[in-house]
Amino acid sequence: MEKINCIGILTSGGDSPGMNAAIRAVTRAAIYHGYTVKGIMRGYKGLITGEIVPFQTQNVSNIIQQGGTILKTARSAEFMTPEGRQLAYDNMRKEGIDALVVIGGDGSLTGARIFAQEFNIPIVGLPGTIDNDLYGTDTTIGYDTALNTIMEAVDKIRDTATSHERLFFIEVMGRNAGFLALNGAIATGAEAAIIPEIATEVDQLAELIQNGFRKSKNSSIVLVAESELTGGALGLAERVKKEYPQYDVRVTILGHIQRGGSPSASDRILATRMGEAAIIALMEDQRNVMIGIDNDELVYVPFSKAIRNDKPINRDLLNTVKVLSI
Ligand code: ATP
Numbered sequence: 001m002e003k004i005n006c007i008g009i010l011t012s013g014g015d016s017p018g019m020n021a022a023i024r025a026v027t028r029a030a031i032y033h034g035y036t037v038k039g040i041m042r043g044y045k046g047l048i049t050g051e052i053v054p055f056q057t058q059n060v061s062n063i064i065q066q067g068g069t070i071l072k073t074a075r076s077a078e079f080m081t082p083e084g085r086q087l088a089y090d091n092m093r094k095e096g097i098d099a100l101v102v103i104g105g106d107g108s109l110t111g112a113r114i115f116a117q118e119f120n121i122p123i124v125g126l127p128g129t130i131d132n133d134l135y136g137t138d139t140t141i142g143y144d145t146a147l148n149t150i151m152e153a154v155d156k157i158r159d160t161a162t163s164h165e166r167l168f169f170i171e172v173m174g175r176n177a178g179f180l181a182l183n184g185a186i187a188t189g190a191e192a193a194i195i196p197e198i199a200t201e202v203d204q205l206a207e208l209i210q211n212g213f214r215k216s217k218n219s220s221i222v223l224v225a226e227s228e229l230t231g232g233a234l235g236l237a238e239r240v241k242k243e244y245p246q247y248d249v250r251v252t253i254l255g256h257i258q259r260g261g262s263p264s265a266s267d268r269i270l271a272t273r274m275g276e277a278a279i280i281a282l283m284e285d286q287r288n289v290m291i292g293i294d295n296d297e298l299v300y301v302p303f304s305k306a307i308r309n310d311k312p313i314n315r316d317l318l319n320t321v322k323v324l325s326i
Contacts, residue, residue, distance in 0.1 A: 004122060004282055006036045008052065008097040011069040012043030012108035015259055016130045016142025018267035019069040019103055024060035025275025026101050031057055033279055038097055042072045043104070044079035044111060047088040052095050064268055067261045079111055089119045098122070101278045105129035106307045109290055113303035116288050124278045125290035125303060130259060133177035135311045136301030137292030141274065144266040146173070146258045147183055153254055154188040154221060161219035164248065167240070171233035171253040174225040176309065180258070181225040182317050190221040191325040194236065197313050199229045205236050209244065273298060
């Protein structure tokens with residue numbers, strides 16, 4: 001195996017709070033262990049265009065508390081082509097980068113897996129996404145902060161919902177995974193969560209209304225994961241307005257507020273532990289793995305497993321929401 005001297009870091013896909021803490025940990029752990037570090041700007045896009053800068057310890061000073069990513073992030077259609085990845089590889093060679101740490105979601109790790117296989121490059125991934133949808137890790141960097149942001153926002157909406165005796169559909173992120181919607185519902189005492197995992201199995205809205213979820217309440221909050229299938233909060237609200245015109249329905253789409261903000265203590269700690277672990281993984285000749293956390297233990301999860309797109313959600317929690325909404 002080729003000796004690693006220089007490690008490149010990039011952030012890719014949607015930004016998530018804690019990515020900076022991860023960049024800091026990767027950079028400092030790498031320098032501590034004698035590697036040189038290069039920051040790759042704008043994800044795979046910057047690897048293709050050669051936007052690469054040397055990183056010293058002071059490049060990552062004072063960022064642990066900042067949301068977003070100092071390396072910027074982008075989506076790159078070019079990296080999805082063999083020609084684009086060849087350009088990326090050529091730039092890596094030109095810059096003397098021997099290994100990569102990729103921080104991002106399932107798309108970013110899918111790209112990392114293909115790139116690593118094509119060019120036999122050591123790559124370690126960190127799960128950076130608010131959606132918590134990567135398999136093999138209990139949680140992802142940014143998820144806890146996003147959940148707390150949702151909780152604060154919904155608490156505020158609850159005041160209006162109660163005062164006006166309204167039914168609110170609040171849309172949160174998580175197109176393919178209902179972790180934010182379900183745990184957000186638990187944390188805010190919402191009356192229901194509508195999640196993609198069961199969207200094709202049951203008509204969750206019809207079930208909700210049949211259960212008479214508003215009978216004893218003067219306000220109701222339903223957390224809805226964004227979804228093309230259900231139409232998200234707007235789609236569900238339209239249905240309710242048509243079928244149950246007696247309800248005073250409102251919609252709030254939380255949108256990008258969920259991605260921003262200073263990372264929570266949990267996310268900073270997780271990102272820091274995972275960032276250091278990425279360097280240890282490279283030192284141990286690990287290849288094509290994502291760092292995960294399982295029962296507070298750091299684990300190596302092969303990319304193929306991490307991106308398989310069917311991380312199980314705890315369905316008992318749906319019942320918990322139902323039981324507690326009486
Ligand atoms: P989030 O979960 O926040 O959306 P993500 O990492 O899943 O983040 P994507 O937009 O899906 O975000 O992927 C980021 C980038 O990863 C893409 O723009 C592309 O450059 C690369 N990528 C994704 N899928 C592939 C693929 N199949 N082959 C090569 N590159 C890919």
